[in-house]
Amino acid sequence: MLVTIRLFARLRELAGSPELTRHVASGAAAGDVWHALVAEFPALGDYTGNISVAVNEDYARPSTALHEGDEVAFLPPVSGG
Amino acid sequence: MVRFAVSAAPLDAAAAAASVARDRDGALATFIGLVREHNAGRRVRWLDYEAYAPLAVKAFERIGAEAAARWPDARIAIHHRTGRLAIGEASVAIAAASPHRADAFAACRYAIERVKQIAPIWKHEHFEGGEVWIEGATADPADDRARTLALERACS
Numbered sequence: 441m442l443v444t445i446r447l448f449a450r451l452r453e454l455a456g457s458p459e460l461t462r463h464v465a466s467g468a469a470a471g472d473v474w475h476a477l478v479a480e481f482p483a484l485g486d487y488t489g490n491i492s493v494a495v496n497e498d499y500a501r502p503s504t505a506l507h508e509g510d511e512v513a514f515l516p517p518v519s520g521g
Numbered sequence: 522m523v524r525f526a527v528s529a530a531p532l533d534a535a536a537a538a539a540s541v542a543r544d545r546d547g548a549l550a551t552f553i554g555l556v557r558e559h560n561a562g563r564r565v566r567w568l569d570y571e572a573y574a575p576l577a578v579k580a581f582e583r584i585g586a587e588a589a590a591r592w593p594d595a596r597i598a599i600h601h602r603t604g605r606l607a608i609g610e611a612s613v614a615i616a617a618a619s620p621h622r623a624d625a626f627a628a629c630r631y632a633i634e635r636v637k638q639i640a641p642i643w644k645h646e647h648f649e650g651g652e653v654w655i656e657g658a659t660a661d662p663a664d665d666r667a668r669t670l671a672l673e674r675a676c677s
Contacts (some may be wrong), residue, residue, distance in 0.1 A: 450654040468534035492660040519655035520642030
């Protein structure tokens with residue numbers, strides 16, 4: 441199934457793109473998409489365990505199951521304010 | 522008027538305040554975050570703010586609900602700016618209105634602490650000699666320890 445991946449701040453720079461579309465296995469979880477991304481962009485690996493996940497514009501968990509067409513976002517530690 | 526917003530437009534603290542003040546309120550506390558000329562020993566030239574805007578607005582709404590649960594008579598607004606900000610410009614404006622001042626001050630402080638914990642917003646600092654992404658808390662709205670810390674700071 442196809443999912444849209446959104447990346448922000450330094451993650452966006454390390455991957456070279458704010459948005460990617462990737463095929464993932466049916467039933468894949470958000471965390472599976474992250475691990476595939478790290479395989480594609482090894483520089484992201486330093487952030488494993490230190491990111492937040494959002495699915496369809498709501499905070500989620502790495503274990504959150506994805507569906508066709510979902511948007512999954514990976515967020516580095518935040519610094520608003 | 523909008524209580525929770527993310528926008529590239531310059532902030533208007535009066536608009537944030539007007540979105541929360543009611544006739545029964547006797548106190549209105551505001552907090553305005555500014556771009557500071559020095560950070561961690563570096564001379565800052567400007568900041569670029571990036572946000573995941575729809576999730577940021579939801580995070581602000583969540584913070585508003587948390588504040589309302591803790592201070593039922595208070596009402597808060599959070600407006601955050603994105604894009605390139607010069608030294609001295611306002612990056613965030615928070616307003617908290619309440620019948621009495623103690624709750625207004627506390628809710629306002631709580632809101633900025635929570636913004637820093639859970640809002641999906643990032644500062645890209647450009648300083649003399651380089652640039653760096655500022656990375657603070659790993660955002661987790663369900664983390665009760667972070668929430669407790671924000672409450673302690675608000676009520677200290």
